[in-house]
Amino acid sequence: MSVHATATRRLLLAFALAGLAGCATPPPSAGAPSPEQGNELRVLVFRGGTAARLGHNHVLRAADLRVDWPAVGPVLSFRLDALDIDPPTLRAVLGQAFSSAVDDAARAGTRANLLKALDAVAHPEVVVRTLHQQGEGSRRAVEAEITLHGVTKRQWFVVDVEGKRARGEVVVRQSDFGIQPFTVLGGLLAVQDALVVQFVLVEP
Known part of the structure; x- marks a missing residue:
């Protein structure tokens, strides 16, 4: 395999994980997944509504994350009903905003509210399929096809690649995929539309 092809494959890997819609990747922050952990994807969900202080921020982990490696780049998938909800070890490293018990x-x-809002019975999987990438060096622009809630969108991500590892942090808006963010009591308690997806991929 040529140096160019190897670099292309590694960078495309980075994108797959984002799983959803993208924005530029900021520098790694406290509590972000460690590359030594292998493939990992987590989603930060933020409380909203007029009585937001009565609710909690949440962290979700893709417990059954699967990554395949075709020539064009990785294909990522995970089931919504297999998400790990608020694992204490993750909440402990995410700081004050996630410190509530x-x-x-x-x-x-x-879990029940999440699966209902995402219509997980009808659309149980999230799939991210790499299309192509641009750029050189450690920071790359990658385009992928993302399927969530029965909606497929082509979107760009920015990812950081170091050796066989890629990591990043992207913003996903539920409404972009036809999802109505969860709300109860006329908006007294709600989940914000924007989610933060943090990810690490390690090429085998």
Whole structure:
């Protein structure tokens, strides 16, 4: 395999993980997934509504993350009903905004509300399929086809590549995929439209 082809494959890997819509990748922040952990994707969900202070921010982890490696670049997929909801070890590293206690009953309620809002019975999987990439060096622009909630969109990401590892952080808006963010009591408690997706991919 040529040096160019190898670099292309590594960078395309980075994109797949984002899983959803993109924006420029900022420098790695505290609590971001560690490359040594292998492939990982987490989603930060932020409380909203007029009584937001009564709710919690949430972190979701793709527990069954699957990555295939065709020549064009990685294909990423995971099931919504397999998301790990508010694992204590992740909440502990995410700082003050995630420091509130979330017990088993609260996690179960979050799971039920999440799966209902995402219509996970009808659309159980998220799939990200790499299309192509541009750029050189550690920072690349990657385009992928993302399928979520039965909607497929082509979107660009910016990812950082170091050796066989790629990592980044992107913003995803639920409304871009036809999802109505969860809300109850006339908007008293709600989930904000914008989510933050943090990811690491490691090429085998």
